Amino acid sequence: MTKIDIVSGFLGAGKTTLIKKLLKDALAGQRVVLIENEFGEIGIDGGFLKEAGIEIREMNSGCICCSLVGDFGTSLQEVMKLYAPERILIEPSGVGKLSDVMKAVQDAAEGNDMELNSAIAVVDASKCKLYLKNFGEFFVNQIDYAGTIVLTRTDKRREDRGVRGTHQTAQSQSDDHHDAA
Numbered sequence: 001m002t003k004i005d006i007v008s009g010f011l012g013a014g015k016t017t018l019i020k021k022l023l024k025d026a027l028a029g030q031r032v033v034l035i036e037n038e039f040g041e042i043g044i045d046g047g048f049l050k051e052a053g054i055e056i057r058e059m060n061s062g063c064i065c066c067s068l069v070g071d072f073g074t075s076l077q078e079v080m081k082l083y084a085p086e087r088i089l090i091e092p093s094g095v096g097k098l099s100d101v102m103k104a105v106q107d108a109a110e111g112n113d114m115e116l117n118s119a120i121a122v123v124d125a126s127k128c129k130l131y132l133k134n135f136g137e138f139f140v141n142q143i144d145y146a147g148t149i150v151l152t153r154t155d156k157r158r159e160d161r162g163v164r165g166t167h168q169t170a171q172s173q174s175d176d177h178h179d180a181a
Helices: 015-026 046-051 069-081 098-110 125-145 163-180
Strands: 002-009 030-038 055-059 088-093 113-126 148-152
Touching: 002 098, 015 030, 015 088, 015 113, 015 148, 030 069, 030 148, 069 098, 098 113, 098 125, 113 125, 125 148
Parallel strands: 002 088, 002 113, 030 055, 030 088, 113 148
Antiparallel strands: none
16 A cells, blocks of 8 residues: 655745655655655755655646645556556645645545545744744644644744744634634
8 A cells, every 4th residue: 555645835844854854864765756746846956856866756747735635636646557556646836735745645545545644834944933924724624634733943933923823813703714614
């Protein structure tokens, strides 16, 4: 069974650093395929990945959860057929909703030899309030649906701009959203 892990987060949050660390340490020796969504983001250094034996399938035609939901399943099945990976890492654009990306993965995995293993949100702790203000429901959705939240740049966070307060605000907005549904 191929495990699929989603590493989400906004541009500059530290997704690339986390993925490189996972590939080097936690996933070393496994057959891993990285699926990148290049919608407005700087891609991971292809040279680094090729040296590590990682195959890259770049998806440049838009956000996985928007325009790629249709061919996303086909792309995943093609990856499975061509590379028979033990693990697939998906780095979607921070522009989409994590819940939509998760649903696309679950739909594609149904009846195939793959499963959603984890959904990780990488969050720059020094920009939580900015993310909440500027990206509202997209940020709340990432916090709401991630099984793991990795906080980066915690050394740059001022105490009075607390992450806890941002999480409580995001949770409150999320609860309001769920109550309205």
